[in-house]
Amino acid sequence: MNQEQVDIKTPEFVSLQFQSAGLGSxxxxxxxxxxxxxxxNVIIIIGLGLVLYGFDDLFYLADEFMSYPIAITLIVLFLLNWGYFFVLEYFSGGKTIGKRVVGIRVIQENGHSLTILSSFIRNLVRIIDSLPANYLVGMLMIFFHPKNKRIGDLVAGTIVVHERKTKKKSRLSAIEKEIERRGLSKDDVEIEEWAFRSLGAKEWNLVKTYSHRLLQLPKDERVQLTNKMAEILLPKIGIEIEGKEASELENALLTLYLFLKEEWEFEL
Structure with missing residues (x-):
């Protein structure tokens, strides 16, 4: 099925465009x-067999299938296979290793990053999508749904989209040159995971607009805009603004721009 462009209106009335990921990707x-x-899984099973039975009896492991160690191992394997998707999608910005390689990610329908609840639900319902075998239900849903959703996506309110980072330009933009001149990088500020996930499309559009307007403003207007943006954005990531000079606040906001640019800027 051809990829479909998806227009998303966020709760902040920001319009975002994504390319939905089809069945192939x-x-x-x-x-x-x-x-x-x-x-x-194979490594865990073989390792268990070697520990419990030794190499000589490894191939007779099936005879002891109902023993407690085997039962515990099966539970661990189930949690591993289910938790892999749940944990990675939530803590890695909607991307498992496979999604990262292919260049797709899971987001909420409102354009925000996955919440822990939406990640839990979509992967819990994965059990239904996998029925009757080989993810037949899930594949049929993805193929026929206009936004390429499986049942888990419908229930959790999520969508899988293509992610393409903006191509690097041969010439840096004015703000990129300024960031480079100041020697700023993401390592200059530590942002807790919970704080970073509280930022969405609204904050990205604010900090992007601020960054691109910053160098065009007279000094007085620049300081006023910086103070206003700092009051709105920096407390959300745990940065105190009291007692800081305008230049320090500018650097903090430009560093936040680097963080959000990596998360939100796509080429569609």
Whole structure:
């Protein structure tokens, strides 16, 4: 099925455009993830056999299938195979290893990053999507749904989209030159994961507009805009603004721009 462009209106009335990920790209990502999980599963099973029975009796492991160690191992494997998607999608910006390789990610329908609840729900419903075998239900849903959603996406209110970072330009923009001149980088500020996830499309558009207007303003207007943006954005990531000079606040906002640019700027 052809990729569809998806227009998303955020709660902040910001319009975002994404390219929905179709069956082909999602299948490719899933195969990569399954190969990784299969490798880990085999290593765990073989390791268990060697520890419990030794090399000579490894091939008789099936005879002891109902023993407590095997039952515990099966539970661990189930949690690993389910938790892999849940944990990575939430803590890695909607991307498992397979999704990262293919260049797709999961986001909420409102354009925000996944919440822990939406990640939990979409992966819990993965059990239904996998029925009756080989993810037949999920594949049929993705193929026929106009936004390429499986049941888990419908229930959790999520969508899988293509992610393409903006191509590097041969010439840096004015703000990029300024950031480079100041020697700023993402390492200059530590942002907690919970704080970073509280920022969405609204904050990205604010900091992007601020950054690109900054150098065009007279000094007085520049200081006023910096103070206003700092009051809105910096407390959300745990940065105190009291007692800081305008130049320090500018640097903090430009560093935040670097963080959000990596998360929100796409080429569609």
């Amino acid at each position: 999602r299948t490719a990502a899933f195969i990569i993830d399954q190969l990784i999980l299969m490798t880990v």
